[in-house]
Amino acid sequence: MAPHGQNRMVRSCRALGAIQDLDETLDLVLEEAMAVVGAEAGTLWFWDEEEQVLRARVVRGPAARQLKGRTLAAGEGLAGAVLASNRPELVSDARRDPRWAGRFDAATGFVTRSVLVLPLRGREGPVGVLQFVNKTDGGLFGEEDLEMGLAFAGPAAVVIENSRLFDDRRRLLVSGLRTLAAALDARDPYTRGHSERVTAYALRLAEALGLPRPERELLERAGLLHDIGKIGIRDAVLLRPGPLDGEAWEQMRRHPVIGAEIVGQMEPRRLAEPVRLAVLHHHERWDGSGYPAGLAGEEIPLLARVIALADACDAMTSDRPYRSALGRDEALAEIRRCAGRQFDPELAAAFVRVMGG
Amino acid sequence: MAPHGQNRMVRSCRALGAIQDLDETLDLVLEEAMAVVGAEAGTLWFWDEEEQVLRARVVRGPAARQLKGRTLAAGEGLAGAVLASNRPELVSDARRDPRWAGRFDAATGFVTRSVLVLPLRGREGPVGVLQFVNKTDGGLFGEEDLEMGLAFAGPAAVVIENSRLFDDRRRLLVSGLRTLAAALDARDPYTRGHSERVTAYALRLAEALGLPRPERELLERAGLLHDIGKIGIRDAVLLRPGPLDGEAWEQMRRHPVIGAEIVGQMEPRRLAEPVRLAVLHHHERWDGSGYPAGLAGEEIPLLARVIALADACDAMTSDRPYRSALGRDEALAEIRRCAGRQFDPELAAAFVRVMGG
Numbered sequence: 251m252a253p254h255g256q257n258r259m260v261r262s263c264r265a266l267g268a269i270q271d272l273d274e275t276l277d278l279v280l281e282e283a284m285a286v287v288g289a290e291a292g293t294l295w296f297w298d299e300e301e302q303v304l305r306a307r308v309v310r311g312p313a314a315r316q317l318k319g320r321t322l323a324a325g326e327g328l329a330g331a332v333l334a335s336n337r338p339e340l341v342s343d344a345r346r347d348p349r350w351a352g353r354f355d356a357a358t359g360f361v362t363r364s365v366l367v368l369p370l371r372g373r374e375g376p377v378g379v380l381q382f383v384n385k386t387d388g389g390l391f392g393e394e395d396l397e398m399g400l401a402f403a404g405p406a407a408v409v410i411e412n413s414r415l416f417d418d419r420r421r422l423l424v425s426g427l428r429t430l431a432a433a434l435d436a437r438d439p440y441t442r443g444h445s446e447r448v449t450a451y452a453l454r455l456a457e458a459l460g461l462p463r464p465e466r467e468l469l470e471r472a473g474l475l476h477d478i479g480k481i482g483i484r485d486a487v488l489l490r491p492g493p494l495d496g497e498a499w500e501q502m503r504r505h506p507v508i509g510a511e512i513v514g515q516m517e518p519r520r521l522a523e524p525v526r527l528a529v530l531h532h533h534e535r536w537d538g539s540g541y542p543a544g545l546a547g548e549e550i551p552l553l554a555r556v557i558a559l560a561d562a563c564d565a566m567t568s569d570r571p572y573r574s575a576l577g578r579d580e581a582l583a584e585i586r587r588c589a590g591r592q593f594d595p596e597l598a599a600a601f602v603r604v605m606g607g
Numbered sequence: 608m609a610p611h612g613q614n615r616m617v618r619s620c621r622a623l624g625a626i627q628d629l630d631e632t633l634d635l636v637l638e639e640a641m642a643v644v645g646a647e648a649g650t651l652w653f654w655d656e657e658e659q660v661l662r663a664r665v666v667r668g669p670a671a672r673q674l675k676g677r678t679l680a681a682g683e684g685l686a687g688a689v690l691a692s693n694r695p696e697l698v699s700d701a702r703r704d705p706r707w708a709g710r711f712d713a714a715t716g717f718v719t720r721s722v723l724v725l726p727l728r729g730r731e732g733p734v735g736v737l738q739f740v741n742k743t744d745g746g747l748f749g750e751e752d753l754e755m756g757l758a759f760a761g762p763a764a765v766v767i768e769n770s771r772l773f774d775d776r777r778r779l780l781v782s783g784l785r786t787l788a789a790a791l792d793a794r795d796p797y798t799r800g801h802s803e804r805v806t807a808y809a810l811r812l813a814e815a816l817g818l819p820r821p822e823r824e825l826l827e828r829a830g831l832l833h834d835i836g837k838i839g840i841r842d843a844v845l846l847r848p849g850p851l852d853g854e855a856w857e858q859m860r861r862h863p864v865i866g867a868e869i870v871g872q873m874e875p876r877r878l879a880e881p882v883r884l885a886v887l888h889h890h891e892r893w894d895g896s897g898y899p900a901g902l903a904g905e906e907i908p909l910l911a912r913v914i915a916l917a918d919a920c921d922a923m924t925s926d927r928p929y930r931s932a933l934g935r936d937e938a939l940a941e942i943r944r945c946a947g948r949q950f951d952p953e954l955a956a957a958f959v960r961v962m963g964g
Contacts, residue, residue, distance in 0.1 A: 256613055260758040263620065267761030269730050300877055373626050373773070401617040404624030405762045412765050415772035416730070418875060422776060425874035426783035432869045433790055436839030482793030485842040512789045517782035518775055520657055 258282040259401065266405055272413045276308045276406060280380075283402035284310060287366065287395040289382035293317065294370075295329050296378045296410060304329055304379060311383065313358035320354065327351030329379040332367045336376065338400070339367045342390050344383075366391040368403045372411030380406060423521075427474045430512075437481050438488055444564055449473030451560035451605070455597065458604045468521070469553050472528035476557050479509025479529070491571040503541050506530050528553035532561060535592045547594075555594045559585065559601045562592070578605070615639040616758065623762050629770050633665045633763060637737075640759035641667060644723065644752040646739035650674065651727075652686050653735045653767060661686055661736060668740065670715035677711065684708030686736040689724045693733065695757070696724045699747050701740075723748040725760045729768030737763060780878075784831050787869075794838050795845055801921055806830030808917035808962070812954070815961045825878070826910050829885035833914050836866025836886070848928040860898050863887050885910035889918060892949045904951075912951045916942065916958045919949070935962070 262282040269275045276294055284292045291311020295304040303321040311317075322330050331349045332339055344350040344362045355362050363384050370378040380403045385391055435442050452473045456466045480488055483505055487498045494502055510530035516522035531545060531554035538546030550558075566581035576584070582602045589598035619639040626632045633651055641649045648668020652661040660678040668674075679687050688706045689696055701707040701719045712719050720741050727735040737760045742748055792799045809830045813823045837845055840862055844855045851859050867887035873879035888902060888911035895903030907915075923938040933941070939959045946955035 256616075259613075259616055259620070260754060263616075263758040263761045265761065266765050267728060267757060269765075300875065371624060373769070397617060400624060401620040404620045404622065405765070408623045408626075408762060408765050408769060412730070412769050412772065415769060415776060419772055419776050419779060421874040422779045422783065425872055425879075426779065426786070429783070429787065429869055429872040430790065432872045433787065433835065433838045436836070436865050436869060437794070478790065479793070481790045481838060508793050512786055512793060515782055515785040515789045517778040518657065522782075 258286050259398075262402065263405060266409060269409070272409065273308060275409065277310070279402060279406055279409075280308050280310055283380070283399065284382060286398050286402070287382050287391065288386045289366070289391075290384035290386050291360070292383065293329075293381045294378060294406065295322070295333075295381065297333060297370075297376050304333060307378075311360075313354075313360040316358045317354060322351060328365060328367050329381055332369050333376050333379050336369045336371060338369065338396055339365070340391050340396060341365045341367070364390045366395055366399055368396075368399050370403055370407035370410060372407055372414070374411070377407050377410045377414065423471075426516075427471060430478055431474055434478055434481055444568070445474050445477060447564045448476065448557065448560045451563055451601075452556050454604050455556055455559065455601050458600055459597075465553075468524045469528070469556060471521075472525045472532075472553050473557055473560065475509065475513055475525065476529050476532050476561065477505065477509065478512055479505035479507065481512070482508040493572055503533070506533055507542050524551070524553060527551045528557055530554075532557040534558070536589075536594050537591045540592075550594075555597055559593055559597060562588075563601070563605065582606075615643050616755075619759060620762060623766060626766070629766065630665060632766065634667070636759060636763055636766075637665050637667055640737070640756065641739060643755050643759070644739050644748065645743045646723070646748075647741035647743050648717070649740065650686075650738045651735060651763065652679070652690075652738065654690060654727075654733050661690060664735075668717075670711075670717040673715045674711060679708060685722060685724050686738055689726050690733050690736050693726045693728060695726065695753055696722070697748050697753060698722045698724070721747050723752055723756055725753075725756050727760055727764035727767060729764050729771075731768065734764055734767045734771065780828075783873075784828060787835055788831055791835055791838055801925070802831050802834060804921045805833060805914065805917045808920055808958075809913050811961050812913055812916065812958050815957055816954075822910075825881045826885070826913060828878075829882045829889075829910050830914055830917065832866065832870055832882065833886050833889045833918065834862065834866065835869055836862035836864065838869070839865040850929055860890070863890055864899050881908070881910060884908045885914055887911075889914040891915070893951050894948045897949075907951075912954055916950055916954060919945075920958070920962065939963075 259282065262279045265275050265278050280292050280294055293306050294308040296307040298305055302324045306317050306320045309318045324330060325334055328339060328341065328344065328347065328349050341347050342364050344365045345352065366382040368380045369376060370380055380399065382391065382399060431445060449470055452469055453466060456469050483502060487494065487501045490498060506529060510526050513522060513526040513529050528551055531543065531550050534540035534543065534545045534550045534554060536547060538544050563581055563585060566576045566584060567578060569575045582605055585593060585598055586602055589595040616639065619636045622632050622635050637649050637651055650663050651665035653664040655662055659681045663674050663677045666675045681687060682691050685696060685698065685701065685704065685706050698704050699721050701722045702709065723739040725737045726733065727737055737756065739748065739756060788802060806827055809826055810823060813826050840859060844851065844858045847855060863886060867883050870879060870883040870886050885908055888900065888907050891897035891900065891902045891907045891911060893904060895901050920938050920942060923933045923941060924935060926932045939962055942950060942955055943959055946952040
């Protein structure tokens with residue numbers, strides 16, 4: 251390895267410790283790798299598991315602009331073959347190789363001669379392909395280039411898998427909530443949309459309060475789930491068309507506790523516990539007269555106090571079988587009237603302001 | 608960098624492209640990194656977010672055996688300080704540094720002199736600390752060692768974050784299912800335990816059939832969720848103590864469709880779609896007389912055919928308000944009798960064998 255190769259490798263690896271933007275980081279890795287193996291062009295293909303294609307995500311070289319975003323079907327081209335075989339390939343003249351997908355050269359006018367193609371594998375399987383094209387000195391890629399290429403391929407694969415795992419986790423979390431919400435909708439179509447509106451109002455208040463982003467994400471989950479315990483309430487109570495009294499009311503009051511039990515099944519705990527507490531306490535009142543625990547003032551978790559306001563506002567401004575909806579202004583006036591008794595007075599004032607009252 | 612440093616860095620980076628075991632890979636990375644910076648001992652501390660401690664996960668050097676697994680509280684010691692500040696530290700004599708946690712040396716008899724401590728950060732925040740102890744040539748760690756240390760720290764941080772994300776994803780998936788199951792239990796305590804037993808029977812059959820692991824994981828999810836659509840069935844039908852007839856039966860027959868709608872909310876799709884189909888078709892019959900689609904034979908997805916057997920077996924061997932349970936042998940005899948009409952005959956034969964009939 252030429253001496254400058256050391257520094258390039260160090261720079262490339264260091265970049266992984268301070269990733270802000272995946273594409274920028276990988277672009278740097280590709281740049282350093284191309285300099286070390288001495289390649290005229292390079293492509294980082296990402297394997298798209300869902301669509302079963304390789305996509306040119308990071309591209310450098312004369313035809314980079316035209317190539318970026320293009321796809322290869324599973325098994326197509328040298329990159330497809332390397333993904334499938336999980337074995338690197340050194341090819342001295344790509345145009346004579348039957349696996350070569352010539353259509354990109356045909357489209358861009360670029361002439362591919364020698365190539366070095368390396369599989370990128372994460373712990374769960376293939377994540378992509380790293381491809382170097384045309385030795386800058388006009389020669390052929392050799393064993394030493396292969397060795398160096400593999401050293402760049404390892405960290406690149408790990409970083410790509412990392413970004414995939416982030417994406418999977420986010421989608422699982424969001425879809426888990428949507429699945430639960432769909433379960434409640436199947437139960438009680440009457441309140442469909444209520445949880446979404448409550449969440450939207452709560453987030454408006456949270457932004458006005460300057461709550462940091464992680465806090466707002468917890469609030470979003472809590473908002474979507476605040477009534478999930480209604481899944482456990484008997485039809486005779488949940489779907490009764492008139493106002494509730496006596497025994498029916500007692501049953502309905504159990505929904506925050508049932509909801510907290512359901513949310514208590516969620517992991518990781520560090521993400522679930524604040525949500526569980528918000529669900530459990532969203533019917534507490536500032537003066538201590540709420541349920542289920544009779545907490546008062548700042549004993550009530552902040553997220554629960556925020557949801558209580560959003561929940562009350564949406565309930566008042568929605569039609570019920572036994573009464574018609576209040577207008578927005580009337581509802582906000584009612585909230586102002588109940589501040590200090592039902593609602594946290596400071597939050598209530600901010601909420602009324604945010605909602606334009 | 609000494610020439611051997613190049614090869615060590617290449618080897619360390621290549622190891623990331625073929626991770627089988629996280630600890631083994633990180634042990635190799637630490638070994639190569641120690642050789643390059645010339646350290647007598649080294650520790651990879653993992654930040655445990657839930658317990659708020661740094662844990663010595665990978666350790667090399669004379670006191671490695673005693674140190675492994677030990678913990679530092681948040682902010683404790685040089686490692687804790689570096690985690691908090693996110694800035695590397697070069698310390699020429701640790702024992703004179705007020706932040707140094709001397710208790711480990713006291714316990715092991717090892718004498719720490721100079722140290723080089725580097726933060727490991729993933730995209731979401733701190734994941735750990737990389738610590739080098741005592742220059743082998745008796746001198747002090749310098750700027751060049753720091754540069755090289757950072758080059759090893761980058762990929763190590765990404766690998767550690769990946770392992771955390773894997774773990775988060777698994778826990779989210781499992782707990783998402785548990786949360787949904789808890790929601791159904793809140794609805795219909797009568798069938799509590801049914802889904803778990805059906806899943807256990809189905810998995811026994813799947814193992815006997817030699818189904819590969821990814822397939823069995825999908826089956827596990829489908830088993831736990833197969834009746835989730837009952838969340839959407841009215842109490843008057845779901846909780847009726849006698850057998851169902853006419854209109855009530857029509858309503859109850861909707862539960863696979865409702866369940867498939869709920870599961871259809873789950874992402875990533877590649878994991879959810881086979882589960883959705885299994886839930887949708889678990890009441891189809893081999894002769895085409897089942898519901899909701901009237902599929903016959905191998906048109907019915909394999910996972911659905913497996914669940915149908917496990918479901919029938921558990922239903923027959925459980926008490927119902929209007930009839931008592933059959934014994935295991937009677938239930939298996941009934942399954943044998945219905946093979947080829949209600950059940951896939953080959954699967955039914957295997958199931959009877961597996962369940963000891």
